Amino acid sequence: MLPYFPFSHAFDHRMGTAPLQAHELLIEVDDEYRHEIALKRDLLAQDLRYYFQALPATELAQWDVLERVLTETAKRYPQYFSLTQTGDQWHWQNNLLAEEFHFIFGDAGTLPQAPLDWVGRQVQEDLLILSADGTAALVAGQLCFPNGWCMDDKIGQTFLGIHRPAPTMVQPTMQAAHKLLEHIPAHRPIWRASWNFKITDQLDLSTKYSAGYNNELAHLAPTLTSSTVGDQIFIRIERQTFSRLPRSGAILFGIHTYQNTLANEAADIDHAKKILGTLQTTPRDMLDYKAITPFESAMLHFLEEKIASASL
């Protein structure tokens, strides 16, 4: 089952943000760890510039991210990771991958990659940096598992600019989200979860795959019925965290992507009802934007039948 389930009987156009509580994790390690890290490293080896970019003058923020991610993961998962800091001499041990690194904090020459690129290869999350200048512009990021975008599309754009293609109805929400981000205090991260439905569980859905995805969608969608859609459609959840970084004042935006088939999730009838309620109340613009419309009716039938058979 999905570890996060952001459906609640009706479509919610609000931001859905909440403070990250002390017991909640900034970085999550799960059973997919080894597989997803290997996948990330493969993608970065194939085309580094496509998956990792950093504008000039972001090095301080990159070290901020490295410190935040390493201290968090070592503290929360001591059985998997350990971090020893002796002044600027840091020693990182990753027991899951049987690898260790010695480096000097603040000296990028002592790491095999740029600090953000290196630390991103240690965790499943995509890690992005938003500027501290009041515009929350995307200034750096390692982005291997995006849903329909890529660094080239958005690097250098402000938070509001990034969201301009989203439906008009969410633009007031985006204004509110921008204000919220600007006021995140250090050490008080927030989080939210976003949802979508896809015809594949391919984690890397970067822009370069969009035309292929849409083609496949056009062929597959008309063939889907209430008896096949449950196994062919994947629910894709992004757990997103936002943290103010102490030295640079920039914001770390972390994205952990989780997936499950619609059928597995709808086996829980309460979940089936919530997904149905959400779908039935999601505005048409949003269903079109999320590319759900082509299989919407098959999904509705599947969920209605599931719920009806459970109440017999």
Ligand code: HEM
């Ligand atoms: C509280 C913060 C945020 C909120 C409430 C928010 C909300 C949204 C919403 C409502 C959409 C439209 C579709 C959907 O629901 O999936 C969207 C799309 C998107 N968001 Fe965010 N978002 C937030 C933070 C961010 C940040 C920090 C980035 C940074 C890069 C980002 C990147 C994107 C992108 C790339 C899209 C797709 C835009 C396109 O179609 O080109 N979001 N977001």
